[in-house]
Amino acid sequence: DAGVTQSPTHLIKTRGQQVTLRCSPKSGHDTVSWYQQALGQGPQFIFQYYEEEERQRGNFPDRFSGHQFPNYSSELNVNALLLGDSALYLCASSSGQGAGETQYFGPGTRLLVL
Amino acid sequence: QKEVEQNSGPLSVPEGAIASLNCTYSDRGSQSFFWYRQYSGKSPELIMFIYSNGDKEDGRFTAQLNKASQYVSLLIRDSQPSDSATYLCAVNRQGGKLIFGQGTELSVKP
Numbered sequence: 001d002a003g004v005t006q007s008p009t010h011l012i013k014t015r016g017q018q019v020t021l022r023c024s025p026k027s028g029h030d031t032v033s034w035y036q037q038a039l040g041q042g043p044q045f046i047f048q049y050y051e052e053e054e055r056q057r058g059n060f061p062d063r064f065s066g067h068q069f070p071n072y073s074s075e076l077n078v079n080a081l082l083l084g085d086s087a088l089y090l091c092a093s094s095s096g097q098g099a100g101e102t103q104y105f106g107p108g109t110r111l112l113v114l
Numbered sequence: 115q116k117e118v119e120q121n122s123g124p125l126s127v128p129e130g131a132i133a134s135l136n137c138t139y140s141d142r143g144s145q146s147f148f149w150y151r152q153y154s155g156k157s158p159e160l161i162m163f164i165y166s167n168g169d170k171e172d173g174r175f176t177a178q179l180n181k182a183s184q185y186v187s188l189l190i191r192d193s194q195p196s197d198s199a200t201y202l203c204a205v206n207r208q209g210g211k212l213i214f215g216q217g218t219e220l221s222v223k224p
Contacts, residue, residue, distance in 0.1 A: 031210065033210065033211075033212070035212075040216075041216055041217075042118075042202055042204075042214030042215050042216050042217050043158065043202070043212070043214050044214070045211045045212060045213065048210055048211065055210075056210065056211050058211065088157075090157055090158070092212070094210065101206075101210055102148070102160060102163055103148075103160075103210075103212060104160060105150075105157045105158045105159070105160075106157060107156070107157050108156075108157045
């Protein structure tokens, strides 16, 4: 049973560029959440997708956008990259959209903005 | 006040000892509580979740929840060097958004 997968594993971009990160949820899961984890900090919630719609959003600017496809996979797009966007980007999948649903994390994409 | 706070680390315990990790949260509407383990350079891995007041045991791990005190803890019995990692407490309010503490680094010395 495949777990949550993310691609790419590492990425280097320069300021002002755009980036797209991809996530495939665990088999049987239909909800995808994205988190940003800066070095030495806990993950920060970016947004959650369910039934191809953004259902919840954290305190992130509009430069951060996403999409969920009919097969439940998801993309995170970040435009006009800033140095401060350098972080580990985590995708988590869960089943359903209930408050208590356990989220399982993928291996993450480490983004470095120069 | 941060929404989820964990005791500052690093926490160092000898092999075989009990490690105690603590977490407090500010929103009384929080419904479920999670402990994740994160090794350096890796992603968070779920250890346990707890929804109801009291204790929940799984092998060497015990999660404790006290909603009245807004407190959740994780006990690791017979700590092993392989338990050395950062432990993240996460709280889930309605809608599925996880709010994390800053993490506590645990070091188990042989």
